[in-house]
Amino acid sequence: MEPDAQLVRLCVRGDGPSWEELVRRHTRRVYNLCYRFTGNAATAEDLSQEVFIRVYRTLASYQSTEGAFTTWLTCVTRNLLVDHYRRTRRERLTDSIDQMPQFQDRPSQVRLPDTLAQASELSAQVQQALGKLSPELREAVILRDLQGLDYQEIQVVLQVPEGTVKSRINRGRLELARILEEMGVRPV
């Protein structure tokens, strides 16, 4: 498998198949970040498309010497999520609590085996709890515990000092645990 940086180099030289490979390789990561942050499948789909269009336009500006492609991609995604959050803030404020968007996982038509069903249920509960966190804490927890970025990468993505990153992750985890406990969710 070609490393990302090599694919990017080929893309910039105009190689279409390399671009397709890059998109297929990272769609799920981008979609998950958008979905976990917005809690809405349709919005996450639209945002994922916007992310890749922005990536396509700015691909030549990516420098492999400055970090991994996934970190750069996460930066682009996060910036777009922030833009989206600001854009939709007014709409959210006018929504009543009853009309709050439901944080739903993709409904499944088939009956899932028990472990998968449990994972799916937990996934939905986590999504609901994430939606109750402030955006700052939410993105920190998503990047660290769902996307698996390390502290240094998160620092690059969020453009805040290391101490702030640590503090946000810490508060985010505590808050999330408290919300899940209120929802009656306990870790196995």
Add this chain to the structure above:
Amino acid sequence: MDWNCTLTEERLSDVLDHTLSPRDSASFLAHASQCKRCARLVAQVGGIVSELRQLPWVEEPPFLSSKIIARTREIPRLAWSPAIWQTRFAMGIVTVAATFLIVFHAVGSGTPEKFQLSPASLYRDANRRIHLTYARGVRFVNDLRVVYEIESRLSSQPPAPGPRPHSDARPKPETAPPADRAFRRELASLETQNETPRSIP
């Protein structure tokens, strides 16, 4: 170090990520073995974090990648034009190309005759050609400078009034105003300067 419940909350991520120093770690363990509240908190949050990390990724809608690829296909490839074509690099490229052009022109492409094959005569010949080409280049640049000078002076003059609606307007006399005369003198001096033959070594 005396550990307390507040510290457990503040440094919970260090506890869970095992990034406490050995000394702090010992203090924490000593406190947690006595404090049920802290032990419970660490177990609860640690359990949640471990669940989060094991959660499978949500599957994206079908054909999302294909949709993205189709959408980006509509964007012209120009988006990927590398930095080399930016203005600051373009000037450098033009300069390098001009230098090569001068050198190739100076060296010439014809086969040298037998008596010219000695290193001294080859050097003399190349040297002469380079100076000749350089002199021509300088002359060309000077010509450009004159043209540019004329253009910029003309553009700095106040704009001429638009055509009058009546056709009885008389043509203006040929005599130029004093400022214009001074400009012409300067122009003539520039041109004669440009005409002076250059000594070619």
